[in-house]
Amino acid sequence: MSHGRARHALHRQGNAGHRLVPVPALTHHRIKEPHMLRREFVKYLTAGAAGQFILPVSGASAATPLNVVVIGGGMAGATAAKYLRVWARKLALDALVSVTIIDKSDQYVSNIMSNMVLTGEKTIANLTYTYASLKTKYGINFIKATVSSVDTANGWVYGKLNNTGSDILLNATPFNRLILATGISFDPSTFTLNVPSTVYANPWEAIPHAWQAGTQTTLLRNQLVNMTAGNHVAVTIPVSPYRCPPGPYERACVLADWLRVKKPGSKIYLIDPGQTADGRPPVEPNNFGYAFANIHKNLVYVQNARLTAVTGSLAGTTKFKTLSLVPNSATPLNTVNALASPTAVKVEVANVIPKMQAADLTRSVLGPAGLDADGRWAVVDERSYKSLVPKVYVIGDSIKSANQPKAGHIGNQQAKVCADAILRELSNVALYDAPVTNSACFTPVTTNLNSQYGAMASWLTATFRYGVDPTDNVSRMLRVSTNIESPGRPSKDNFSSMGKWFTSLMQDVYS
Template identity: 35%
Template sequence: MNRINRRDFLRLAGGSALAAGTFGFPGLLLANTRKVVVVGGGVGGCTAAKYLRKLDPTLDVTLVEPKTHYTSCFMSNEVLSGDRSIESITFSYADLKDRYGVNVITDSAVGIDPIAKEVRTADGARLAYDACVVSPGVDFKWETIEGYDAQVAETIPHAWFAGPQTVTLRNQLLAMPDGGSVVIVAPPNPYKCPPGPYERASQIAMYCKHHKPKSKILILDPKAKFSKAGLFKQGWAQHYGFETDNSMIEWVGAEQGGKVSAVDPASGTVKAEGGDFHGDVINIIPAQKAGKIAHDADLVENDWCPVDKRTFESTRHPGIYVLGDASSASKMPKSAYAANSQAKVAVAAILARFAGQEPGEPTYVNTCYSIIAEEHGISVAAVYRLSEDGKVIDSIDGSGGLSPMDASAEHRKREVTYAHSWFRNVIDDMMQ
């Protein structure tokens, strides 16, 4: 974990003055209490809220989130294989409130006024801010697949927000006969969790191998290649007969006609460039864009929110910091670890700004694990820094990389353990 202690933060924020000025004498500063409103209680939002309060307990930090509990998308594919329950990935905001003193409001933000510096909520509250953090995750471009919308998704789930649809998809797999077909429609780039659809196929195959071994999983993909493809295909060959006559998983990429244009829910048919495909269970993961509030708050250009990559401050509206999946943070992927790391960069920048100082020189980190089979994990990791022109968050040569193709069985098994401990660490770091 990239834990950052108070001293590191203050160094990043340039701040012994901040330490002397705020930590010791909170009572003296009440009149000047700075307010930060955080929109979205996911990875980016929770991490930012927690670290703001942890690093400067005089701050008045309010987190606006419509759900009473956070259900993590990361590890939600394991619910599909039956390896874990939905409860095991569902967490309360109690620690943020009780331990860190964050005001948690169960409500949705419906507007942000960057001039009045105010967040409006659906219940009619108006929350004044000195800095606003926005981490609302993604929304779907429903219009890209004919016949698919939020209502159809209740029966043909995307399950790309972990929660009730994850359970629906799991129940559909349980109800599917042996010999049934599962069709997964993968999204075009960019989208949250680049390896996610392929880990999902692996986890469904893991379940089918033990319970429905005659079943097939077809991935229809508008892309010609995908994240960690070599490692996934190697794992699929090892565990699920990939590219043999009896392969449980088939991947149809762009060049083979994998781009899907429509679904007919009545017949359970997906229409792709390469033909029509029937699924007993269909999982459509649509194309994505920044969450709705980012659009409503005028933070978006070309589907995503442009930011100053040194601070994650919006380039459209100063004082608003956009993190995580909603931001344009190329070359970082849209992942939980990236959102967690970006939140810390933004917190350091906000603290520096409040202290009247320049932001420090950031580094960022990401690791994405995928679990292909019970004892087979793979990963991609990188440490990043800002390019000299400030335009790109680039990985540092030699800082990470992919799991080796020739790793031992012991290594693959260990990566599953690492994936599970990574999960516990991220949850702990963001909200516990």
């Protein structure tokens, strides 16, 4: 995050006929202490999420047509598709750059703000976006299909058109660039599930993660609405890295607020495998630490706790689940809330968020050689997001990054760096040597139901620039400042600004 206005720049490439191409600017970072003023933060974000790139003022030429297939139409994929077309037009390459999005759904439900669906402050419809503008305004092709396999050598994508029938060839023209923006998948192998159910055909629906917005969100919302007052809720945090680091803490806060009013006597347990010396959350310790200690008296926060099993039954009138927990580390770091011995928590609603990894398709396309040592995340060059497989790029939550978090805003930023890199390659222009991304988000900590505090939120932001990491001499995205900027306390003003930030971000992606 540039503290103040984003600075724009034109980067002139002498070895390419002095073509002007879009480049990440944000070359100067002025850090204010102790934190950036909220109005500056909002002003920067609502100025336009594409602010770190400047559009070219003269065209570029290229002889080779570019057929790009983007698998995944979420925050990262849709942004990459849009800006490939936007910048291609500005570079007079419109006729040479074809972009196709393939996604199993013809609409996208935002994960951002989805915790507010659980509390009834928003609906799924409020968070649903279509690809209509991308198709009509930017000439992007869209195919609704479930992708089964990819022939990267020959540029073909296979899958089930409209998610039905047998696998067929989906793209009429072979791609010469593929962008995988498929997000995450879950690995529940770290715990056992034994909840025989006469209610759900799939036993995993008894413990919805609601970490992919849509059906899962509605499922968890219904379980919360139908629970008996005085019974309890548990939210389990997965091991890092996972999508949206503040998300589980935010969810615990807003659900605690909702339970206090809608389900008197009910508590919420937040189960965290991590731990800190002072017992405060490792993410936004000032904001969430304040909320846990001073606002949400019905929130029980347990650190150093690893989930090993969920047992119970939904048959008949029995609807409780028991979460078995053991210390994640043999050495608790505090005596405030760090688990020191095995225990169990009995709840009616169990929001279990499993361990995460790159989406199955991404791991399949890249193969073991294209993944990290654990076989979980895609290895990419963060200067372009090119993977180890020729012609294949990966953006968003599927990538392995030492510093960049997994979140919608950062996926939007990575997509622009990737689009810029692909167009530079098409135009025979060298890659920009120091692209910049910004991670930013707002997190509500209370709801409109709170008569004492009202609806309040916090925010945090961090800026990253590509460069050589002095710790190991490897080039990667590095945090510009060692501090992650955030306000000292949640506030009503931040809650109001959250709506502006969200609207601006989603317009940048889907409008």
